[in-house]
Amino acid sequence: MAKYKSKYVCQECGYESPKWMGKCPGCTKWNTMVEELEERAKPGETARRSLSAEASRLAPITTIVGEDEPRLxxxxxxxxxxxxxxxxxxxxxxxxxxxxxxxxxxxxxxxxxxxxxxxxxxxxxxxxxxxxxxxxxxxxxxxxxxxxxxxxxxxxxxxxxxxxxxxxxxxxxxxxxxxxxxxxxxxxxxxxxxxxxxxxxxxxxxxxxxxxxxxxxxxxxxxxxxxxxxxxxxxxxxxxxxxxxxxxxxxxxxxxxxxxxxxxxxxxxxxxxxxxxNPSEMFLSERSLGVAGSTVVASMEGTRPVLVEMQALVTPTGFATPRRMATGVDHNRIAMIMAVLEKRVGLLLQNQDAYVNVAGGVRLDEPAIDLAVAVSLASSFRDKQTHPYDVVIGEVGLTGEVRGVSRIEQRVKEAQKLGFKRVIIPAKNVAGWEHPRGLEVVGVQTVSEALREALGG
The missing domain is CATH 3.40.50.300 (P-loop containing nucleotide triphosphate hydrolases)
Incomplete structure (x- = not known):
């Protein structure tokens, strides 16, 4: 006959303890330990648990026959x-x-x-x-x-x-x-x-x-x-x-x-x-043209290029510590880009509140959106509108340089398909592929250069 032993299990993280505790050591949550009975089977009663219907045998991987089953x-x-x-x-x-x-x-x-x-x-x-x-x-x-x-x-x-x-x-x-x-x-x-x-x-x-x-x-x-x-x-x-x-x-x-x-x-x-x-068309369907703080970026979601609108609002702060809020992008990444703009470009942002939002509710976590964030922040700070038919792509480094990104050709073709006239990309990505007709490709090496192209100064 199987024997039962009492134990306490955290309902949040699964941490097990032989005695009750008010605070779980695993997840540091309070009042999550619940008593459960653990069945202890005899050595001869232990059931074999295998992921195959038959007993497994040792075999070299080269001798195993793979089954090419079609997906449903x-x-x-x-x-x-x-x-x-x-x-x-x-x-x-x-x-x-x-x-x-x-x-x-x-x-x-x-x-x-x-x-x-x-x-x-x-x-x-x-x-x-x-x-x-x-x-x-x-x-x-x-x-x-x-x-x-x-x-x-x-x-x-x-x-x-x-x-x-x-x-x-x-x-x-x-x-x-x-x-x-x-x-x-x-x-x-x-x-x-x-x-x-x-x-x-x-x-x-x-x-x-x-x-x-x-x-x-x-x-x-x-x-x-x-x-x-x-x-x-x-x-x-x-x-x-x-x-x-x-x-x-x-x-x-x-x-x-x-x-x-x-x-x-x-x-x-x-x-x-x-x-x-066509998610790009959906994300850009309600975009306002000719406003400050709005930039379009081409991001890769798996194998699919997606164009989304990056919005930024920079306004004088009323607090001792300026607020930095981000929706759809990493908050720490925004702080780093603002530090680069202040140190390398000369924008005085230390007394400004900054709000960054990715329109449409999508979340972007790749470095290729850095340059679009920088352009949006500078556009809102200077109150200069961006060109409505520009797409900005690039990673920003701490020294103010614009680094190359992957799959640039797919991103640019998506921009051309939706009717954009110009793309601002890292200078490293300009060569080595055929540029689409009717689309101007501008290569930049620094954030300052990108701002001159996007904002005209």
Missing amino acids: TTNISELNRVLGGGVVPGSLVLVGGDPGIGKSTLLLQASQELASNNNKILYISGEESAKQIKLRAERLGAASPNLYVLAETDLFLLEQQISHLMPAVVILDSIQTIFHPDVTSAPGSVAQVRECTAHLMRLAKTKDIAILIVGHVTKQGAIAGPRLLEHMVDSVLYFEGERHNTYRILRAVKNRFGSTNEIGIFEMGEDGLKEVT
Whole structure:
């Protein structure tokens, strides 16, 4: 007979302790330790846990035969792009996002598209009844006979239904509602989430079924549950956006089968989510022409060039310490660029408040946006408008130099496609490729030179 031992587990980070503590040593949070019973099996009772249905054997990697299985395409190009080309059979994908952002809508629409390709799809919900799912599916137009629905939270019963149906893809909404009967803690706890995810991972690998699970997020925007959850799965996708904004961004932060820099952009409507095939045009649709503090930059999101508007507002401060606020870009990067402008260009910004914003709600984290930030800040400070048909690209160094960036040809072609007349790029990137017709390419070596070209002085 198995013996039970009491332990205390932090519900935030999964830290385990033999005794209760008010403050968790792992995440320094208070009152997060909850008592759980740990089953200790006898040596002969330990079950073998393998990711294959058969016992594993040693083999040289050169003798292993790789299986070239085709991916399951969803007919949603933005989702396929983020996943690396489609859903990989046997993969475990975690999708996270704020409540009400559209995670269930996205996955239900993906289920319909997969089912329309003669694939059996099982949609499991622990939060809605089958009738409620049916109502939502009718609104989204998801009515395929290959789409099966199950409202259940018992992990063992789920496994029985999956083994009986043998679908190509299983969608589980959400992992925090599923419980393992052999784990004594409540559903949603660290132990339950960890054991259920491990069980689903073995199920996906042994039966070659792709499983997509929905995960709730905390107030800080991270996936709720232990950090181990993100390490166990093959891919982690975040569905981002503002509730009052109709646009949603699907971003991969981990992907064993593709790039982690890809993003997919959707627009939320009455009939569900619609793809945005040209995000550059969408981000620039409401741009004001001929105003100070506005610059267009070409950023790379994975393999896709995206043109976005960089906005800056510089105004005299009323505080002892000037405010530096940034939305969509790194706050520390803004402080560094302002220091370069003050030291190398001579702009007196130490008594100025500075606000920088990336229009459209997208987040940019590559160095190629530095020069556009510098031009926007200088434009607002001098109250000089930028040329409305200029695109600015380049990385700024601490000595005031403008460094080269990667994939300059793709960025410039995207600017030409949207009707821009001139691009200001690092001098290092001017040579070695064919410049598009009708587009002036200006190379600059320093920030001062870039400001003279963009602002006329």
